[in-house]
Amino acid sequence: xxxxxxxxxxxxxxxxxxxxxxxxxxxxxxxxxxxxxxxxxxxxxxxxxxxxxxxxxxxxxxxxxxxxxxxxxxxxxxxxxxxxxxxxxxxxxxxxxxxxxxxxxxxxxxxxxxxxxxxxxxxxxxxxxxxxxxxxxxxxxxxxxxxxxxxxxxxxxxxxxxxxxxxxxxxxxxxxxxxxxxxxxxx
Numbered sequence: 085x086x087x088x089x090x091x092x093x094x095x096x097x098x099x100x101x102x103x104x105x106x107x108x109x110x111x112x113x114x115x116x117x118x119x120x121x122x123x124x125x126x127x128x129x130x131x132x133x134x135x136x137x138x139x140x141x142x143x144x145x146x147x148x149x150x151x152x153x154x155x156x157x158x159x160x161x162x163x164x165x166x167x168x169x170x171x172x173x174x175x176x177x178x179x180x181x182x183x184x185x186x187x188x189x190x191x192x193x194x195x196x197x198x199x200x201x202x203x204x205x206x207x208x209x210x211x212x213x214x215x216x217x218x219x220x221x222x223x224x225x226x227x228x229x230x231x232x233x234x235x236x237x238x239x240x241x242x243x244x245x246x247x248x249x250x251x252x253x254x255x256x257x258x259x260x261x262x263x264x265x266x267x268x269x270x271x
Contacts, residue, residue, distance in 0.1 A: 165188050179199075204242045226269065228269065232264075
């Protein structure tokens with residue numbers, strides 16, 4: 085290999101170092117560094133979570149339920165009790181679990197007598213002072229409201245509205261697909 089003059093050699097080294105630096109800077113700005121939030125969990129272990137910096141275009145499809153101050157606060161407690169006792173999957177005992185939650189929270193004073201879930205609304209209105217609300221969308225029902233669904237040849241379904249879903253003998257993020265008979269609450 086022929087020897088280059090000293091000045092040319094220096095010029096080539098300086099030019100290549102500038103080119104490498106420019107490439108490194110361009111590569112660093114092309115992919116931003118991911119920020120992490122570091123915290124300690126309940127066991128004292130250090131954990132981290134990525135910080136989201138971009139807008140997420142997904143809309144909230146099922147909004148969080150509101151707490152209505154005009155209905156009995158014991159209904160919110162009934163929804164909490166039902167949620168604590170609920171299973172992951174149905175046991176086909178929705179009306180039984182809702183009855184027990186309403187009784188345990190003190191919303192009603194005695195155990196309802198009807199056997200079918202689709203009859204729950206009539207009994208709650210006639211015997212326990214509930215009123216049918218002017219709500220036709222299960223997602224717009226207030227927390228603690230009793231939702232009663234009908235069925236042509238079956239027992240129907242009944243559930244309580246929770247802050248982020250619905251509960252009876254099981255928890256669900258979506259309401260029952262059966263036709264809604266009514267939404268009931270007590271003042």
